[in-house]
Amino acid sequence: MKAQHQDYCDRAHFFTDQIQHGNFSLRLDNLTAEDMGNHTCKIYSKQDSGEAVVQITHADHLKVSGSNHPLQASVGEDVTLNCSVVSHITPEHTEEVSWKKTDEDKDILVLLYQKNETLLGSSDERYRDRVEFFAAEIPKGNFSLKLKR
Numbered sequence: 176m177k178a179q180h181q182d183y184c185d186r187a188h189f190f191t192d193q194i195q196h197g198n199f200s201l202r203l204d205n206l207t208a209e210d211m212g213n214h215t216c217k218i219y220s221k222q223d224s225g226e227a228v229v230q231i232t233h234a235d236h237l238k239v240s241g242s243n244h245p246l247q248a249s250v251g252e253d254v255t256l257n258c259s260v261v262s263h264i265t266p267e268h269t270e271e272v273s274w275k276k277t278d279e280d281k282d283i284l285v286l287l288y289q290k291n292e293t294l295l296g297s298s299d300e301r302y303r304d305r306v307e308f309f310a311a312e313i314p315k316g317n318f319s320l321k322l323k324r
Contacts, residue, residue, distance in 0.1 A: 182209065190312060198255045202315060206231070231261070253323045260316035267291060272318045274306070286320055288313075 275282040287297040
């Protein structure tokens with residue numbers, strides 16, 4: 176295993192309480208010009224391996240990141256759908272975040288965040304009591320969604 180590069184010491188953090196749920200998202204503090212470019216997450220298990228590439232670009236406006244790769248899950252599992260604000264826009268200045276499922280020709284509201292508040296009652300009935308944000312992560316710009324069975 177390779178040691179962490181000195182440029183990332185005290186700046187790169189896992190959401191350690193989320194690792195048990197399979198969320199290995201990385202928070203990088205105090206972004207520098209040298210951080211721009213591709214970053215790769217590689218995960219290995221005894222049976223398989225996979226990777227995801229996230230590109231950091233210079234942004235003077237709102238930038239949102241998530242996964243561009245299909246999420247594989249089985250019926251009955253809980254899953255986390257990643258979405259984060261990766262620009263200078265702070266969560267308190269974020270007017271709205273909505274998670275929607277596109278179903279044929281219409282969007283179904285899964286979860287809504289407006290004016291610094293999660294509006295659970297706005298969710299479509301098939302998602303009520305099954306979805307949540309990681310409330311402690313919102314101040315960090317992380318609007319990842321947990322979808323429970």
